[in-house]
Structure formats: structure tokens, C-alpha cells
Amino acid sequence: MAPEADARVAADPAPPSAAPARTTPARGRRSHAAADAQGPEAFDAWFEARGWSPAPFQREAWAHYLAGRSGLLHAPTGSGKTLAVWGGPLLSALAQPPAPRAGVLRRLRVLWITPLKALAEDTARALRDPLADLGLDWQVGIRTGDASARDRKAAREGRFDALVTTPESLSLLLTYADTAPVLAGLEAVIVDEWHELMASKRGVLLELALARLRALAPRLRIWGLSATLGNLDEARRVLLPHAPDAPLVHGVAARETVIDTLIPPPGERFPWAGHLGLAQLPRVLERILGVRTSLLFTNTRSQAELWHQALAAVWPEAPETLALHHGSIDAALRHAVEDGLRAGALRCVVATSSLDLGVDFPTVDQVLQVGSPRGIARLLQRAGRAGHRPGAAGRIVCVPTNTLELLEFAAARHALTVGRIEARPPLRLSLDVLAQHLVTLALGGGFEAEAAYAEVRGTHAFAALGRRHWQAVLDFVVQGGAALSNYPDFARVVRTDDGRYAMSDRRQALRHRLSIGTIVSDGTLQVRYLKGGALGSVEEAFIARMTPGTRFAFAGRTLEFVRIRDMTAYVRRVEGGRVGAVRWMGAKMPLSSELGAELRRIVAGHDADAPEVAAARPILDLQARISALPDTDTLLVESLTARGEQQLFLYPFAGRHVHEGLGALFALRLARMQANTFSFAVSDYGLVVALARPMPVDDATLAVLLTPDGLLDDLHASLNMGELARRQFREIARVAGLLPPSLPGRTPPSLRALQASSGLIYDVLRQHDPGHVLLDQAEREVFEAQLEFRRLRATLERLHGAPRLLARPQSLTPLGFPLWAERIRGNLSNEDWRTRVERAAERLEARWSRG
DNA sequence: GACCTGCTGCGGGGTG
Numbered sequence: 001m002a003p004e005a006d007a008r009v010a011a012d013p014a015p016p017s018a019a020p021a022r023t024t025p026a027r028g029r030r031s032h033a034a035a036d037a038q039g040p041e042a043f044d045a046w047f048e049a050r051g052w053s054p055a056p057f058q059r060e061a062w063a064h065y066l067a068g069r070s071g072l073l074h075a076p077t078g079s080g081k082t083l084a085v086w087g088g089p090l091l092s093a094l095a096q097p098p099a100p101r102a103g104v105l106r107r108l109r110v111l112w113i114t115p116l117k118a119l120a121e122d123t124a125r126a127l128r129d130p131l132a133d134l135g136l137d138w139q140v141g142i143r144t145g146d147a148s149a150r151d152r153k154a155a156r157e158g159r160f161d162a163l164v165t166t167p168e169s170l171s172l173l174l175t176y177a178d179t180a181p182v183l184a185g186l187e188a189v190i191v192d193e194w195h196e197l198m199a200s201k202r203g204v205l206l207e208l209a210l211a212r213l214r215a216l217a218p219r220l221r222i223w224g225l226s227a228t229l230g231n232l233d234e235a236r237r238v239l240l241p242h243a244p245d246a247p248l249v250h251g252v253a254a255r256e257t258v259i260d261t262l263i264p265p266p267g268e269r270f271p272w273a274g275h276l277g278l279a280q281l282p283r284v285l286e287r288i289l290g291v292r293t294s295l296l297f298t299n300t301r302s303q304a305e306l307w308h309q310a311l312a313a314v315w316p317e318a319p320e321t322l323a324l325h326h327g328s329i330d331a332a333l334r335h336a337v338e339d340g341l342r343a344g345a346l347r348c349v350v351a352t353s354s355l356d357l358g359v360d361f362p363t364v365d366q367v368l369q370v371g372s373p374r375g376i377a378r379l380l381q382r383a384g385r386a387g388h389r390p391g392a393a394g395r396i397v398c399v400p401t402n403t404l405e406l407l408e409f410a411a412a413r414h415a416l417t418v419g420r421i422e423a424r425p426p427l428r429l430s431l432d433v434l435a436q437h438l439v440t441l442a443l444g445g446g447f448e449a450e451a452a453y454a455e456v457r458g459t460h461a462f463a464a465l466g467r468r469h470w471q472a473v474l475d476f477v478v479q480g481g482a483a484l485s486n487y488p489d490f491a492r493v494v495r496t497d498d499g500r501y502a503m504s505d506r507r508q509a510l511r512h513r514l515s516i517g518t519i520v521s522d523g524t525l526q527v528r529y530l531k532g533g534a535l536g537s538v539e540e541a542f543i544a545r546m547t548p549g550t551r552f553a554f555a556g557r558t559l560e561f562v563r564i565r566d567m568t569a570y571v572r573r574v575e576g577g578r579v580g581a582v583r584w585m586g587a588k589m590p591l592s593s594e595l596g597a598e599l600r601r602i603v604a605g606h607d608a609d610a611p612e613v614a615a616a617r618p619i620l621d622l623q624a625r626i627s628a629l630p631d632t633d634t635l636l637v638e639s640l641t642a643r644g645e646q647q648l649f650l651y652p653f654a655g656r657h658v659h660e661g662l663g664a665l666f667a668l669r670l671a672r673m674q675a676n677t678f679s680f681a682v683s684d685y686g687l688v689v690a691l692a693r694p695m696p697v698d699d700a701t702l703a704v705l706l707t708p709d710g711l712l713d714d715l716h717a718s719l720n721m722g723e724l725a726r727r728q729f730r731e732i733a734r735v736a737g738l739l740p741p742s743l744p745g746r747t748p749p750s751l752r753a754l755q756a757s758s759g760l761i762y763d764v765l766r767q768h769d770p771g772h773v774l775l776d777q778a779e780r781e782v783f784e785a786q787l788e789f790r791r792l793r794a795t796l797e798r799l800h801g802a803p804r805l806l807a808r809p810q811s812l813t814p815l816g817f818p819l820w821a822e823r824i825r826g827n828l829s830n831e832d833w834r835t836r837v838e839r840a841a842e843r844l845e846a847r848w849s850r851g
Numbered sequence: 852g853a854c855c856t857g858c859t860g861c862g863g864g865g866t867g
Binding site: 152167197202303326327356514518580581583833 | 854855859860864
């Protein structure tokens with residue numbers, strides 16, 4: 001495999017700090033060779049003039065393109081992937097300049113889809129770069145939500161040769177009947193960062209849009225770009241369902257990634273539980289000061305705020321060299337941080353996933369990860385954010401926040417060496433997205449039902465769409481379905497006399513365009529200074545608890561709450577002092593199955609020489625002594641009775657969603673054996689079920705608890721499916737166009753109002769149209785997304801067949817302690833909880849050291 | 852004073 005030095009050979013375009021784009025041929029740089037070369041040779045000459053030569057995978061991708069094929073290119077960032085897919089259209093244009101159509105100056109030939117509008121500018125620059133040198137007079141435009149009215153118009157009229165856009169903006173293009181002839185002339189669509197899109201509804205929306213484009217331009221080539229993931233071949237099939245033989249081209253191998261864990265010295269007391277990690281502050285600061293620029297990743301926004309605050313308190317440099325970046329901070333402030341990174345003006349940025357993707361910052365020397373990486377792909381992604389020095393390995397400094405987390409980094413290291421990376425499962429049959437797309441089609445010139453059905457079934461997401469569901473979705477967009485047919489707002493599409501489905505009402509059209517997209521986020525308040533500067537957004541529930549004068553940390557500042565007006569929280573800045581940080585009720589991302597499996601392997605005694613494992617040795621030995629350490633495939637169950645209450649600890653290492661499902665399931669199944677009172681708590685490693693009255697538990701009991709038989713029925717019986725589905729329905733209602741979009745310039749509805757209106761619709765449907773397809777979908781999504789049903793079932797199958805080790809320790813064990821702490825959290829204040837956990841830890845340590 | 856879990860992404864249009 002080509003060494004990393006080859007990055008120069010096929011490098012991705014210069015970062016934005018480099019020379020600005022040239023729109024006219026730059027005489028000086030235009031090479032002698034390229035100036036004279038004709039046809040495809042000009043492209044080689046262009047490479048040559050830069051001292052580059054095309055890498056084999058680039059030539060491979062170009063050859064496929066020139067043969068008219070679609071494909072998927074698997075390549076890490078910075079490896080020359082842009083030119084690998086852009087070279088095709090360029091070579092094709094050089095080989096055969098298309099005859100200009102009469103009266104048409106330009107023709108939209110290439111559409112470049114990016115999931116991140118922040119990438120559009122750089123991408124456009126990269127695409128423009130070779131054009132002038134090759135003598136191609138192409139205009140490269142950008143059409144995202146940020147585009148000017150002029151650019152929007154130009155994009156719609158096809159006055160660009162290549163257009164960089166987002167999935168949402170592509171959908172918007174499809175809502176105009178006059179874009180059909182423009183799109184019919186397309187030669188290629190390139191989907192960047194396909195791995196980011198494919199497992200989400202955004203991906204489904206794009207699948208549908210691509211099916212439309214294929215119908216308009218049958219010879220269209222579609223090329224996807226993807227980072228490493230566990231199901232690359234599936235990624236290829238999802239993007240290219242029409243081309244089963246499409247090639248999967250592999251770019252240069254990813255460079256090696258070194259995991260460098262910050263291990264607390266032996267004498268230091270390291271937390272048993274908790275995930276904040278501030279005990280590691282001195283070591284982290286030392287690492288940060290050891291290089292020029294660092295990115296410090298945390299897992300949550302609140303944690304980022306707290307780490308920023310803690311670092312600021314001990315920051316020896318100019319305060320403005322330390323910055324904070326996360327998704328709830330105002331875009332302008334975030335852009336300022338990004339600019340600071342580009343300019344090399346920052347020493348450290350504390351960030352969440354908001355900096356996982358996007359523009360590469362060559363100035364970043366070091367990446368640190370605080371807390372569990374949750375998944376191997378995620379750790380790899382973050383490690384890749386540090387500057388690429390040719391030939392050097394990628395390095396990530398990992399900061400465990402508690403003792404057990406040490407092991408996760410050893411587990412991740414082994415996963416990387418054996419190439420175990422998570423798969424991203426594509427979504428299927430997202431009927432809310434289909435409904436939205438059908439309205440788009442109706443608005444964009446109308447459709448004929450049979451042709452549209454065939455087209456939609458040509459996607460991966462809807463390949464299995466049956467007639468009944470198709471008809472139901474069609475009815476839904478025409479009249480809202482049976483229960484909603486009296487509400488004109490829900491009758492969006494009309495069936496015309498010639499049997500076509502169309503949409504003409506201008507108000508409805510505007511409403512639909514405002515509703516396009518699948519990202520649902522609302523219920524937040526803007527945070528502003530009294531003078532007007534925007535800081536970002538927080539959740540209503542967080543601010544609701546405040547009275548004027550309450551202080552909190554947000555956006556890296558200490559603020560004082562003043563008042564709420566028009567969904568805006570007004571604040572003033574106050575001086576320092578440690579105050580509580582904003583908290584959000586975000587999604588709880590579980591540990592991946594892959595990392596969980598690796599962790600079981602480590603716990604079972606593998607990789608004992610890894611520094612993290614060595615550091616955790618005393619804990620592992622203790623666990624073995626007072627309870628047991630399970631083999632990789634053995635399930636450890638601990639039964640512990642104290643003060644008349646029995647606790648069952650299980651450690652499947654299957655991630656918190658699965659453990660939630662198991663908890664509910666076990667409570668139900670235990671109740672069948674004996675009338676009792678149950679409660680449970682989960683972590684990413686396991687769960688604890690507490691029984692108010694002890695009952696005998698043996699292996700036969702466990703076998704009953706763990707049987708996969710009747711899983712579905714039992715889950716239905718044990719969970720409040722109605723309420724879960726009702727909550728899930730809000731997103732579906734929004735995507736399907738049942739909720740009014742927030743109009744620009746108007747105060748957005750509050751979360752309560754949205755919940756109320758989606759809840760109202762949900763109830764109306766439940767009562768009058770219980771078979772409504774969107775209700776089914778809400779329940780399906782609860783199973784798939786919230787419970788991770790497939791993973792739950794797989795886990796249960798694994799556990800049921802696995803050897804079990806039933807231990808009866810006399811006290812809480814190192815594995816059980818965090819679960820116990822989690823369990824008592826519920827009804828205690830933070831402070832009380834903290835005190836109790838602290839006390840218990842001390843007692844246990846004393847007891848363990850005696851035993 | 853210590854102590855704190857809970858991600859990201861996009862999006863209008865016509866007139867002056």
C-alpha cells in the first residue's frame with residue numbers, strides 16, 4: 001500500500017488559508033505542459049506541473065467514470081479523494097467538449113452534495129482549482145440555505161456547470177417544475193461524506209432525490225465518497241441500488257492511529273464512577289501546553305462548558321487563546337473560533353462532535369478525547385482531526401474519567417489493530433420522508449402514481465414498499481388520511497383530471513418549502529445579551545428554573561439571567577466565579593457493540609500488557625477476588641443482598657439502550673415468577689435490577705430471564721409503548737409536514753406548543769384512524785431507534801446461549817459500584833448523591849482492603 | 852469548595 005508520503009502525490013486541495021481561488025487562468029502558474037496539452041493529456045500535465053502524479057486509485061476511479069460507471073470511493077480525508085471523483089468529469093469534458101446548445105451558455109453537468117454547508121465554500125474552491133489550467137471555462141456555484149438570491153436563481157436556471165449543494169437544497173431544487181430540464185442534462189452527482197448521511201433520514205431524503213435525478217437523466221453517474229466503516233459494501237448498494245456491479249474503489253490506506261492514554265499515577269485516587277474527568281485537569285493542561293494547538297473533545301456540551309471553565313481558571317496564556325465550540329453556541333461565535341483555528345491563533349479549543357467533521361484545520365497538532373469514545377469509528381474520526389504530517393502516525397491523547405474507562409481505550413486500540421469498525425445501518429421505509437418527497441414531486445411539476453411508485457421502489461430505502469403502504473402515503477398527502485380529511489391544511493396534493501398528482505396552492509407551496517428536511521430541533525430559547533449579541537440556544541426547561549439574577553456558565557462565559565421575552569432569554573455578562581453550566585437533555589449515545597465486545601475481551605484478561613490494563617490491574621484483581629472476572633463469552637451475574645433488598649447485576653457490555661430494554665424485560669419476567677417491586681438502572685456496561693423482596697436466583701432463573709422467546713410481546717407488555725410512540729411521533733409529524741413550519745421572522749412555537757399540536761394529531765389519529773401508517777412508523781422507530789431492537793435481540797440470543805457465571809459477592813464490586821451509584825441518583829440532589837457515593841466508596845475501599 | 856453526562860446536521864421567495 002502506498003505510504004503516507006504519497007499524500008503529496010494526490011493531496012486534497014490546499015486549506016482555505018492558502019491562495020484564494022483563481023477565476024481566470026493564472027498565467028504564471030499555468031504550466032507550459034498544460035498550456036499546450038490537449039484532451040486528457042492536459043490533466044496529466046496539470047498534475048505534473050504541480051509535482052504530483054495520479055495515484056493508482058485515482059486512475060482507477062477515472063477509468064470507471066469514463067466508462068460511464070457509478071461507484072463508491074472509500075478514502076480517508078486528505079488522501080486525494082476530491083480529485084479522484086472530480087477528475088472523471090474533467091477528463092470527460094477534455095476528451096469530448098460538449099457541443100453548446102443553441103442559446104445556452106452553460107449547462108449543469110455536475111452536482112456535488114455535501115452534508116455540511118460549512119464545507120461548500122472549500123469544496124467549490126477545490127473544484128475550481130484545476131479548471132482554468134485545463135482551459136475549461138466552467139462556473140462552479142454554491143446553493144445552500146446561505147446562498148444569495150442571485151445564486152439561488154442561477155442554480156435553479158442551471159447557470160452553473162457544477163453546483164455544490166446539500167441534500168435539503170437539492171430537494172428544494174426538485175420543488176420547481178422548471179428545474180427538470182436543467183437536471184436532465186446532469187452528467188454526474190457526487191455525494192461527499194456518504195457515510196455521514198446513509199444511516200439517517202437525511203440519507204433517505206437523498207436516496208429519493210437521487211432516484212428522481214436518475215429518472216430525469218438515465219445516464220447519470222453517481223459517485224459516493226465514504227470514510228472507513230464496517231459496511232462499506234452495503235453503503236455502496238444503498239447509494240447505487242440501480243447498479244449492483246458498481247465498483248468500490250479503495251483509496252490509500254488510513255495511516256496508523258496511536259492511542260496514548262493519560263494514566264493517573266499509582267498513588268492517586270481515581271474516581272470509581274462519574275464521567276466528567278476533571279481529576280485529570282493537570283495532566284491535560286500539561287499536554288495542551290506541550291504543543292502549539294490542541295482540540296479537546298468531550299462527549300457532551302455541558303462537559304465542554306465545564307472543561308472550558310476549568311481550563312480557563314488555570315490558563316497561563318492569554319485568555320483569548322482558549323476557546324469553546326459546540327452545537328448550541330451561536331453560529332457567528334463558532335465561526336470566529338473556526339477562523340481562529342485556521343489562523344493558528346488558538347492554543348486550545350474544547351469541542352463536542354461539532355468539530356468532528358468539516359473543514360480540516362492544518363494548524364491542529366494534537367487531539368485529546370475526554371471520556372468514553374463510545375465507538376471505534378468515532379475515535380478514529382476524532383484522531384483524524386489533527387494535522388497530517390506525511391508519514392507520521394495519527395495520535396490521539398485519551399483521557400479516561402474513571403477507572404473502568406481506562407479499559408475502553410485499550411479495547412479501542414485492539415479494535416483498530418484488527419480493523420474492527422462499526423457499521424452504520426441504513427434506514428428503510430421511512431414513510432414520513434416519503435410523504436415529504438411526494439409533496440416535493442407534486443410541487444415540482446407533478447407525478448403519475450405508477451411511475452412514481454416504480455421510481456421510489458428503485459431506492460434502497462423503499463425497495464420493499466408494498467402497495468398498501470404506498471397507497472396510504474399517497475392518500476395522506478392528498479387529504480391527510482381518513483381522520484384528517486376535514487382539515488384543509490393537510491390536503492396538500494390534488495389529483496388532477498388526467499390522473500396526475502400536483503400541487504398549485506401558493507401558500508401550501510411556501511409552507512412545504514419551509515418544511516423541507518428531516519432534522520427536527522426545536523423547543524429551545526435563544527440566549528442574547530440585553531444589547532442584542534446572540535450567544536446561542538438553551539432548552540426551555542433549563543431556563544424555566546431560573547429567576548432573575550441566577551448565574552450560569554454558557555458559551556464559555558459567566559452569565560446572569562435577566563428575563564425571557566419572545567422565546568429569548570436575555571442575559572448580562574458577569575465576572576468569573578465557578579457556576580453551574582448549562583445542561584441539555586441530549587441524546588444518549590450508547591457504547592457500540594464492537595467496542596463492547598472488545599471491552600469484554602479486555603476484562604477477560606487479554607492485552608494485559610497494555611498500559612491502561614496494567615493501571616487498572618488492582619481493580620481487576622479486586623473484582624476477581626470478591627466476585628469474578630468473566631471470560632469474553634461468559635455472562636457475569638452478581639446477586640447481592642443488603643438490608644433486605646436484593647440486587648442483580650448483569651454485565652453484557654451491550655450499550656445503554658439495550659440495557660434499558662433488558663431492564664424492562666427482566667422486571668416483567670421476574671414479576672411473573674413472584675409478585676414483587678422492581679427498579680432498575682443501566683450503564684453502558686451493564687444493568688442492575690433491584691428486588692424489594694429477595695428471591696432465589698439460580699441458573700435456571702437466569703435462563704428464563706434471558707430467553708429470546710416472546711421478546712416482542714414481552715417488550716410490548718413491559719414498556720409504555722403508547723407514550724413512547726407519542727413522543728416519537730413529533731419528529732415524524734414534522735418530517736411528514738403535519739406541523740406548521742416556523743416562519744422566518746416570527747417567534748417559533750415553544751416546545752410545549754409543538755408537543756401539544758403533535759400530541760393532538762397523534763390522539764386524533766389514534767382515535768379515528770388507528771391504522772394510520774405514521775402511527776405504525778412511530779412505534780417502529782421506538783423499537784429501532786430508541787430500543788435498538790435488533791441489537792437487543794442479538795444480545796439476548798448471545799446471552800441465552802452463553803455460559804453464565806453467577807457470583808454472590810458480599811459487597812458491591814468494582815463493576816457494580818457505578819451501577820449502584822446510578823441507581824440511587826434518581827431521587828437525590830446532586831450534592832446528596834455525591835456525598836453518598838463518596839461515603840460508600842470510602843466504606844467499600846476500607847472493606848475491600850481488609851478482605 | 853467540590854461536585855456535576857447525555858451529539859450533530861438543514862431549511863423561503865418575490866419585490867423594490
